[in-house]
Amino acid sequence: MTAIHATAIVDPGAELDSTVTVGPYTVIGPHVKVGAGTTVGPHCVLEGHTTIGRDNRIFQFNSLGAIPQDKKYAGEPCELIIGDRNTIREFCTFNIGSPGGGGITRVGDDNWLMAYVHLAHDCVVGNHTIFANNSQLAGHVEVGDWVILGGFTVVHQFVKIGAHSMTAMCTMLLADLPPFVMSQGQPAQARSMNYEGLRRRGFSAARVSAVKAMHKALYRQDLTLQVARERIADLVKISPESLPDVQMMLSFLDQTSPQRGIVR
Numbered sequence: 001m002t003a004i005h006a007t008a009i010v011d012p013g014a015e016l017d018s019t020v021t022v023g024p025y026t027v028i029g030p031h032v033k034v035g036a037g038t039t040v041g042p043h044c045v046l047e048g049h050t051t052i053g054r055d056n057r058i059f060q061f062n063s064l065g066a067i068p069q070d071k072k073y074a075g076e077p078c079e080l081i082i083g084d085r086n087t088i089r090e091f092c093t094f095n096i097g098s099p100g101g102g103g104i105t106r107v108g109d110d111n112w113l114m115a116y117v118h119l120a121h122d123c124v125v126g127n128h129t130i131f132a133n134n135s136q137l138a139g140h141v142e143v144g145d146w147v148i149l150g151g152f153t154v155v156h157q158f159v160k161i162g163a164h165s166m167t168a169m170c171t172m173l174l175a176d177l178p179p180f181v182m183s184q185g186q187p188a189q190a191r192s193m194n195y196e197g198l199r200r201r202g203f204s205a206a207r208v209s210a211v212k213a214m215h216k217a218l219y220r221q222d223l224t225l226q227v228a229r230e231r232i233a234d235l236v237k238i239s240p241e242s243l244p245d246v247q248m249m250l251s252f253l254d255q256t257s258p259q260r261g262i263v264r
Contacts, residue, residue: 005042023060031077032065035084048096049077053084053109061091068095068121070139076103078121083109094119101140108145126163144179146201148194159260162252164201166194176256177263178218179248180211188263190219210235210242214249219264229253 004010004022013030016022020034023042028034032046035053040046041060048065058064065080067073078097081104082088092113097103101122107113108127117131120139129143132151137143141155144163155161155173162179172186180193193215198208217223217231233250236243256262 029065048080050080050082050096052082053086055084056082056086056088058088059090062088063093064088066093066095068098068139070098070100070121072100073098073121078103078105080105080107082107083111083127085109086111086113088113089115089117091115092117092119095121097122098139114151120157132169146197148197158257160252160255163248164194164197166197173263175261175263176252178252179245180214181218181263183263190215190263204241206239206241207245210239210245214246218262225253225262 005024007024008022008026010022010028011030014028015033017034017036019036021039022028023040025042026040026044029047031049033051037055038052038058040058043060044058044062046064048067050065076099078099080094080096086107095105097105098121105119105121105123107125110128111125112130114131114133116134118136119125120137122140123137125143126145128146130148132149134152135149136154138155138157140158142160144161146164147161148166150167150169150171152170153167159173160176162177164180165177166182167173167188168184170186171184171188174187177183181190182192182194183189184191193211195208198211213235214232217228223231229250232246236246
């Protein structure tokens with residue numbers, strides 16, 4: 001039997017695996033699905049068309065699946081989808097998607113989301129990320145794998161954050177943050193690349209050297225973005241091992257809108 005506290009209110013239409021645990025005074029709506037091994041703490045509200053995967057730890061006082069903070073929203077059946085093995089600490093607010101943004105807010109696997117994190121409608125978060133306390137994402141933000149957001153980071157709507165990047169505390173992102181870049185400031189400026197993080201994740205010396213060369217092309221040689229792209233593409237000739245990293249950087253730069261640009 002699912003371990004549901006006597007004071008919790010779970011709609012009969014909700015689908016909870018038999019191994020799910022639900023704490024006191026939590027409310028779960030009719031369109032919610034929760035996978036095996038997930039624990040939901042006390043005083044949470046899970047509502048909307050929300051699907052939560054396996055082995056997540058959802059601490060007390062979370063609001064997951066509420067309607068978007070979007071005046072255009074008119075009750076459409078949009079979704080919040082959360083993957084597996086995520087830790088969601090206290091007072092987080094994750095909204096469902098909106099019809100204008102694809103209809104789905106999505107969180108991947110193995111993320112560590114600290115207290116007071118806000119994910120607005122249509123945000124997409126990858127895997128293995130860390131969001132420190134009070135990280136705030138406006139609508140339609142995309143976050144790559146292994147990203148680390150420092151406490152009180154705020155992200156403008158439609159901004160893209162590349163894989164393996166990192167922000168310092170109180171950073172304000174108004175432009176796209178390329179992969180591997182460490183940024184800080186209001187608005188954010190590029191400070192370095194996340195070399196130590198890459199080493200800890202098993203990047204070889206050759207791959208780290210290629211990332212250093214990307215940093216020089218983007219930020220240290222006073223090049224136009226187009227010329228920087230060409231320099232980055234040429235790195236594969238010197239270091240074939242860097243091909244996936246180069247491709248990821250070039251793909252990210254190609255998707256950046258000219259109006260928003262990248263953090264420089």
